[in-house]
Amino acid sequence: MxxxxxxxxxxxxxxxxxxxxxxxxxxxxxxxxxxxxxxxxxxxxxxxxxxxxxxxxxxxxxxxxxxxxxxxxxxxxxxxxxxxxxxxxxxxxxDTHTYYQIFHPSWWIGKDKQHPEPFTPIRLEDIENGTWMPVKYEKHSRKYVEYLERNAKKTLVIWPYHCLLxxxxxxxxxxxxxxxxxxxxxxxxxxxxxxxxxxxxxxxxxxxxxxxxxxxxxxxxxxxxxxxxxxxxxxxxxxxxxxxxxxxxxxxxxxxxxxxxxxxxxxxxxxxxxxxxxxxxxxxxxxxxxxxxxxxxxxxxxxx
Structure with missing residues (x-):
């Protein structure tokens, strides 16, 4: 060669x-x-x-x-x-992202009105008990987390803002x-x-x-x-x-x-x-x- x-x-x-x-x-x-x-x-x-x-x-x-x-x-x-x-x-x-994405802190808010810290896991039980709630697309977000758990996918993890376009x-x-x-x-x-x-x-x-x-x-x-x-x-x-x-x-x-x-x-x-x-x-x-x-x-x- x-x-x-x-x-x-x-x-x-x-x-x-x-x-x-x-x-x-x-x-x-x-x-x-x-x-x-x-x-x-x-x-x-x-x-x-x-x-x-x-x-x-x-x-x-x-x-x-x-x-x-x-x-x-x-x-x-x-x-x-x-x-x-x-x-x-x-x-x-x-990998190319923007501010509002389902795995970024901006997407979720807690009971204390604060966004989750990076590396926080979001599970279905967290949504159901109100620990974390999506700020938009509520129905989809719940369905998404449920899908991940039902299909043995990786747990949704909140990643630091990264690879922003x-x-x-x-x-x-x-x-x-x-x-x-x-x-x-x-x-x-x-x-x-x-x-x-x-x-x-x-x-x-x-x-x-x-x-x-x-x-x-x-x-x-x-x-x-x-x-x-x-x-x-x-x-x-x-x-x-x-x-x-x-x-x-x-x-x-x-x-x-x-x-x-x-x-x-x-x-x-x-x-x-x-x-x-x-x-x-x-x-x-x-x-x-x-x-x-x-x-x-x-x-x-x-x-x-």
């Missing part, structure tokens, strides 16, 4: 992960123009890198920090640089973005971005559909495209939530298609769980390895 001429430090600043990048994308793309093109259209083995929510608010100094995220992003950037000629395409998701926290982590665009220019393929989570009425951990999709038409376009690839690599934040739910949605869609599910690789050193969810997440992944044949590897052990 073709390799990049420029050393990694000439493209990104790994010391600046999680902060504002002093390296402008225009500078990055100018440098990429001097590389020998490696058109992905000529790849015999099609490899997709699916980067979940590699955004500033999930970095260790962000609004909803994931411990280990800086190391995850550093490993991911190094992997892209070392395997640029083997990665056919990069698709990144971006148009803010720095909403943006892709700058060094990752620069490397992804550099790869795009060299491989002559679009770096695609999928925006998720804009509906005020539901959480949307996975890329492909919200947690509660009653009355919502689910687009399967991206899911259908996954079968075009010989290998699907998954990384990003957080392993316990958006990475896991995205994976579960893929496996649900391709549950009878082992050639797809057995070619899914989780880059273990490029993703971390939210603290407190590690053991539960590990149990789920062990089951998915057994049932669907997914692989878990360190990026340093995978050469494309």
């Amino acid at each position: 073709g390799t990049l001429k420029r050393v990694i430090d000439d493209i990104v600043d790994l010391r600046a992960i999680g902060g504002r990048s002093d390296i402008h994308p225009d500078e990055v793309l100018q440098k990429a123009s001097y590389e020998d093109k490696i058109p992905s259209s000529k790849d015999e083995k099609r490899v997709l890198l699916l980067a979940i929510d590699v955004q500033n608010d999930f970095m260790e100094n962000g609004s909803l920090p994931v411990k280990g995220s800086h190391a995850d992003v550093q490993n991911l950037i190094k992997f892209i640089h070392s395997n640029a000629g083997g990665i056919s395409k990069i698709i990144a998701s971006m 148009g803010t720095f926290g909403n943006s892709l982590e700058g060094q990752f973005a620069n490397m992804a665009y550099y790869h795009s220019a060299v491989r002559d393929t679009d770096f695609e971005i999928v925006v998720k989570g804009t509906s005020p009425l539901s959480e949307m951990y996975g890329i492909f559909k919200p947690e509660y999709d009653e009355g919502v038409e689910i687009s399967t376009g991206l899911l259908d495209r996954l079968s075009d690839f010989d290998m699907i690599l998954i990384a990003g934040e957080a392993k316990s939530h958006c990475v896991l739910e995205s994976l579960l949605q893929i496996l649900e869609y391709y549950k009878d298609d082992k050639p797809v599910t057995e070619n899914i690789y989780i880059l273990e050193d490029c993703t971390s769980s939210i603290e407190g969810f590690e053991d539960e997440t590990e149990k789920v992944f062990l089951g998915l390895e057994k049932d669907y044949g997914i692989k878990r590897v360190n990026s340093t052990d995978l050469k494309l």
Whole structure:
């Protein structure tokens, strides 16, 4: 496979992960123009890198920090640089929210007329006894919490305001973005971005559909495209939530298609769980390895 001429430090600043990048994308793309093109259209083995929510608010100094995220992003950037000629395409998701959403403090109010603190769980019994009440969409909100409990979904948790549309926290982590665009220019393929989570009425951990999709038409376009690839690599934040739910949605869609599910690789050193969810997440992944044949590897052990 073709390799990049420029050393990694000439493209990104790994010391600046999680902060504002002093390296402008225009500078990055100018440098990429001097590389020998490696058109992905000529790849015999099609490899997709699916980067979940590699955004500033999930970095260790962000609004909803994931411990280990800086190391995850550093490993991911190094992997892209070392395997640029083997990665056919990069698709990144971006969690994107506004002030009034069902998982934000603004949506709920307590008996004392105060909004809940971040990380407060909202259960059906809390609504029924008046501990927490929605400030709008009362019928839907109750039905939503009831649906989560009835279907053994994650409990509704009030998250800190994060990834608010148009803010720095909403943006892709700058060094990752620069490397992804550099790869795009060299491989002559679009770096695609999928925006998720804009509906005020539901959480949307996975890329492909919200947690509660009653009355919502689910687009399967991206899911259908996954079968075009010989290998699907998954990384990003957080392993316990958006990475896991995205994976579960893929496996649900391709549950009878082992050639797809057995070619899914989780880059273990490029993703971390939210603290407190590690053991539960590990149990789920062990089951998915057994049932669907997914692989878990360190990026340093995978050469494309």
